[in-house]
Amino acid sequence: MRTKVGVFFGGRSVEHEISVLTALQAMNAFDSEKFEIIPIYISKEGGWYTGQALMSERNYKDMKSLQAMCEEVYMKPIFGDYNLYRNKKRLFGKDVVTTLDVVIPALHGTNGEDGVFQGLLETIGIPFAGCNTLSAAIGMDKIVMKMVLEHCNIPIVDYVWFTDKQWFADRDRWADEVEDKIGYPVIVKPANLGSSVGISRADNRDEFIAKVDEASRYSTRLVVEDLVENLKEINCSVLGDCDDYMTSVCEEPIKSGKILSYEDKYMGGSKGESGMQASDKRIPAELTPEQTSRVRFLAGETFRVLSCHGVARVDVMIDDNTGDIYVNEINAIPGSLSFYLWDATKIPFDELMERMVKLALKRKREAGNKIVSYSQNIFALGGGVKGSKGAKLKK
Ligand SMILES: Nc1ncnc2c1ncn2[C@@H]1O[C@H](COP(=O)(O)OP(=O)(O)O)[C@@H](O)[C@H]1O
Ligand SMILES: [Mg+2]
Known part of the structure; x- marks a missing residue:
């Protein structure tokens, strides 16, 4: 039986x-003899949809x-309920479209990469690939990421953070602090977006x-950082879990301006394709062997201290x-x-996806070994529960 992903x-x-x-690339990469792929598209409004039509890129020109x-x-x-149910009940026939074995979240940014969606998956208890709620969040x-990295002695640039309300209450106070500290x-950033939006x-x-x-x-959360003037940006991917991981070869993304933009990242640079893999980049990055090993070490350490998982x-x-x-x-x-970094590290895309599924199943097995409840029922002991006397349901 094929694993339903x-x-x-x-x-x-x-x-x-x-x-x-990202999802179209990943779905196409799976070995179809071992895996059955079920695409689940979440609309911009938040509705969930499935169907074969989701498998071809040209259908996305008109999302409605x-x-x-x-x-x-x-x-x-x-x-424990891994079923995918249809919204519109049928008069006859099943309400269950299919039952999933494992989930791959191929979501970026808010509500998908930040732990919100992972919380739902953890509630259901279905094995899933990638960071869990805590590490994704x-x-x-x-801001919180910087706090953890700082605490773990991983080098980061100086920063100041505040909320929008704090900012509007006293702009000059924050400007003073930024001028003083940095x-x-x-560089000014919203704390929890991505793709260079608002930066x-x-x-x-x-x-x-x-x-x-x-x-x-x-x-609502804002961060101000020391700007690195003569900046060389290097990316390195990490695969595994915090106890056992490997790092990929490094890439240098090429930017058209001073800040790597949304267009640089996804609009295909000179290749005329779209997606992260199509952007202009150098793989491997031009670094000294010392720099390469330092970057790979820091990438692995970051993955480890944040308890990341998957890729x-x-x-x-x-x-x-x-x-x-x-x-x-x-x-x-x-x-x-x-995938393009793993490809350059001699792990082809189909193998990367298989490894992600295996990591998801492994984490689920390990979670099964932990105690999550006591069999003893305090309500059956007699004597009552402290503080509960006279508790009434609110009308
Ligand atoms: N401290 C900095 N100094 C100089 N450039 C920066 C700095 N931080 C970010 N940038 C530029 O802005 C881009 C986007 O910032 P980043 O923190 O990676 O946000 P995002 O999550 O949107 O990718 C970076 O790829 C880089 O080009
Ligand atoms: Mg970035």
Whole structure:
């Protein structure tokens, strides 16, 4: 029997389209003799759809008519129920479309890469690939991620963070603090997006205020960082779990301006294709052997201390003036699942997907060995439960 793999993609995120590309690539990469692929597309509104029409890229030109070609489905948030149910009940016939064995979240950004969706999967208890709720949530929030990395002595650039409300209450106070701790130029970021959305540089106080105002349109949490002027960006993928992982060869993404943009990342550069794999890049990156091993070490350490799982990508920044290397961020579900980096590391895409499924099943097996409840029922002991006397249900 083939393993039934539910691939979830799309989603309520600014990276919706990128997720569609990642999923199409991943679904096509699976060995179809071993795996049956069930595509589950999450619309921008949050509806779930399945159907063969989801397998071909050209159908995504008109997402509304694509949805009409598909069946609307859902899963119940009940532990152990791996069924995919149809929304519209049939008079005759089954309400279950299929039963999944394992889930691959191929979602990017909010509601998919940040632990929100993983929480649902953990509630159901279905094996799934990639970071769990905790590590995805930490990885997605640039502020909490920095706090953990800092604590674990992983080098990061200086930063200041605040909420939008704190910012609007006293802009000058935060500008003072940023000038005091970092100094211009700085880079302003919403803490939990991706794909460079809302990110920009500020060279003086006026620009700073304008850029933070702009970033605050995207997120309630904001982070300001020291800007690395002579920046060489290097990405390295990590595969495994925090106890046993390997790192890929490194890539250097090529940017058209000073900041790697959405267009640089996904619009295919010179190749005219779309998706992360199509962007302009150097693989392997031009680094000294010492730099390469330092980058791979830091990527692995970042993956380990954040308790990541499956395939992730760690992006580092090299200051070409000083040679200093900083970890910039981790992508819990990297664009194109970083298959092009694994391909260059002699792990072809079909094998990468098989490894992800195996890692998902392994984590589920290991979770099964942990105690999650006591068989003793305190209500059956007599004597009552402290504090519960007279408790009434609210009307
Ligand atoms: N501290 C920094 N100094 C210089 N450039 C930066 C810095 N942080 C980010 N950038 C530029 O902005 C881009 C996007 O920032 P990043 O933190 O990776 O956000 P995202 O999650 O949107 O990818 C980076 O790829 C890099 O080009
Ligand atoms: Mg990035």
